Amino acid sequence: MASYDEVYSYLERRVDALKTDRTGDERQTEGEVFDKQTLLVIYDMMTGGLIESVHYPISTGKEGNVFYATDEDGEGLALKIFRTSTSTFKRISGYIEGDPRFKGVTGNRRKMIYAWTNKEYRNLQRYFEADIPVPEPIAFDKNCLLMEFIGDDNGPSPQLKDVILEDPTDMYDEVLSFIIDGYRDAHLVHGDLSEYNVLVQDGQPVLIDCGQAMTADFHNARDLLERDIRNVNRFFGNRGAEIIDAAKVLEETINGSDDDDGEDEE
Numbered sequence: 001m002a003s004y005d006e007v008y009s010y011l012e013r014r015v016d017a018l019k020t021d022r023t024g025d026e027r028q029t030e031g032e033v034f035d036k037q038t039l040l041v042i043y044d045m046m047t048g049g050l051i052e053s054v055h056y057p058i059s060t061g062k063e064g065n066v067f068y069a070t071d072e073d074g075e076g077l078a079l080k081i082f083r084t085s086t087s088t089f090k091r092i093s094g095y096i097e098g099d100p101r102f103k104g105v106t107g108n109r110r111k112m113i114y115a116w117t118n119k120e121y122r123n124l125q126r127y128f129e130a131d132i133p134v135p136e137p138i139a140f141d142k143n144c145l146l147m148e149f150i151g152d153d154n155g156p157s158p159q160l161k162d163v164i165l166e167d168p169t170d171m172y173d174e175v176l177s178f179i180i181d182g183y184r185d186a187h188l189v190h191g192d193l194s195e196y197n198v199l200v201q202d203g204q205p206v207l208i209d210c211g212q213a214m215t216a217d218f219h220n221a222r223d224l225l226e227r228d229i230r231n232v233n234r235f236f237g238n239r240g241a242e243i244i245d246a247a248k249v250l251e252e253t254i255n256g257s258d259d260d261d262g263e264d265e266e
């Protein structure tokens with residue numbers, strides 16, 4: 001195993017965010033973003049051939065950051081790094097404890113945040129396998145999640161809230177299908193579906209931020225589902241789309257009244 005100094009100098013060459021003066025204030029900020037554990041995970045992902053370089057931050061938030069990275073072929077990647085802070089822990093613990101897939105994971109803050117990272121990875125995988133447009137999950141380790149980059153040569157795709165919609169009803173139908181097909185085919189309820197968590201790539205919506213998604217058998221799934229539907233209806237209603245009544249969508253999602261109902265169950 002390489003020494004920490006060796007690891008650090010290796011990373012300094014390939015992680016743009018670390019190419020700062022080692023003594024300046026900036027370094028301290030970076031130190032906060034990448035704690036030692038996180039640096040080691042990034043190092044493993046690089047030496048394991050998953051990542052070639054980490055470039056700029058796409059998004060910096062209270063609970064984590066998303067970085068633009070590239071692989072050996074220059075293909076874009078998104079590296080989402082969760083902060084192992086108390087505030088993150090507080091927000092997520094209910095979602096972990098209530099999820100039968102993570103039975104027995106309680107208490108320890110780090111363990112819980114690692115489980116959360118694993119949960120987002122598994123949710124993405126489930127959506128991806130059910131053909132719901134999400135970034136393809138690539139790998140996860142501790143608090144780091146590596147996935148397909150949604151964007152193009154000009155940068156990341158914009159959030160739905162920032163896009164001018166040529167045909168709001170058409171986009172509404174697409175996003176609504178994430179809720180309905182997500183429930184029926186992936187057996188998931190997203191739970192935070194809004195104009196912030198949908199990116200628009202080449203005019204097509206892509207669902208992101210799937211950490212809090214719960215399996216359809218979760219005791220509160222119906223409430224989460226209804227909230228997602230109401231959120232989407234509110235946003236698209238304001239944008240002039242033809243809205244379907246929330247109660248009707250909910251009923252259709254849960255009990256299925258579409259002609260394709262049941263045909264593509266696993």
Ligand SMILES: Nc1ncnc2c1ncn2[C@@H]1O[C@H](COP(=O)(O)OP(=O)(O)OP(=O)(O)O)[C@@H](O)[C@H]1O
Nearest residue numbers: 058059060061062066078135148149150156208209
């Ligand atoms: N795969 C991706 N490709 C391109 N951009 C992404 C990708 N994943 C996330 N982003 C960008 O990063 C932002 C934050 O990601 P995400 O919504 O998953 O995290 P979050 O937990 O909501 O973070 P925050 O609370 O800081 O908003 C997104 O709004 C999006 O702009």
Ligand SMILES: [Mg+2]
Nearest residue numbers: 196197208209
């Ligand atoms: Mg988000």
